[in-house]
Amino acid sequence: MVFLKKLITLTLTIALPNKMQKLFEHINKYIEIDHDEFQEITKYFEIRKVKKKELLYEPGSKSLGHYFVLSGCLQLYIVEEGGTEHTLQFAIENWWITDYLAFHNNTDSECHIQAVKASTIFHLTKKNEEELLLRFPKMETYFRKIYQTAYGASLNRIRYLFIYSKEEIYFRFKEAFPDFVNNVPQYLVASFLGLSPEYVSKLKRKENS
Template sequence: MYPQLLAHVKRQVQLTPAEEHLLCETMELLKFNKKQIILEPGRHCKGEYFVLSGLLRQYYVNAKLNEQIVQFALENWWIADHDSIVNHVPAGTYIQTIEASEVLLLHNKDKGPLLEKIPKLETYFRLTMQRAFIASQRRIGFLFNQTDEERYRYFIGLFPDFVQRVPQYMLASYLGFTPQFLSRIRAKKAPQPPEGGVF
């Protein structure tokens, strides 16, 4: 049994003990070393990963060979290349561990049968995807409407512990500016961060 996963599911839907057992039995436990590539462009994404411990990132490499991070995933977050999964096409992104990590993999081939046996999980995954989509929309809005410094201050106000775990160049890539600019921002005294919200 995986208490972390079950606690996360319980925030949205209530499963019976038998359903909890089936869910955990369906997941595959995987352990990865630091900086290990889990997915790379050209390969099909095997499924959706739920992080038990550690930290992962999802990123593109552009024509100038610069990495552009589109998502981080730490404990109790899901991560996957959904374009690959939904459209049955090769992945366009990398997924890599930043720290040594333990994750649960829900294989694509197993998800459909699992949802047929536990229909309540349809609601869980729908709500999880809705929250992720909202967070993505807000991030895009912040990229367009906030200055680089405002965006950084807002982010560290929401995730102060997380910022300490991420290398500076990766944080800069995610927030849309250079590591040099981030160094200058961090050298300043931070103002009081805004309250609440999701980034």
């Protein structure tokens, strides 16, 4: 079985563009799908290239999507009445993102979803997700595992917010997710951790001095 999986992966490396290959490998980390199934599954996704700062969704827009990041970075954020932005979630390579309650309940979201940098993404509409899950029940297992990991990680984030000082939050986060901190603009890392950009600049100066 392992041999077969390696053979499929090898075949796909040749047959698929590099970005598609990444999604194939990502799905195969959670469930087993073969080349033919993957080809069918991707028919439900729309591949899109988005520019830096391009908005995929804002309050009032119709049809909130579920997005998978092939390359780049997306950000889910809300804007307070006073204009301050708060990042609820980021999605870097191989992460899914949407406003889950709104997406699954088919209600309007109060959030914005924006590309932090030029990104290539898969866009899954609500209708297509439902059809995909009916046709490929094993994708239920894939999404169940994706959500349970995301939920566990968000409880960990709440834990960080509760128990660590602002300085500890930043350094522990940086230690745990160096790629993330190095690939996302500093003011957005600050917003994700509930810190002001000025405070993170101060910490970085302290670190480098």
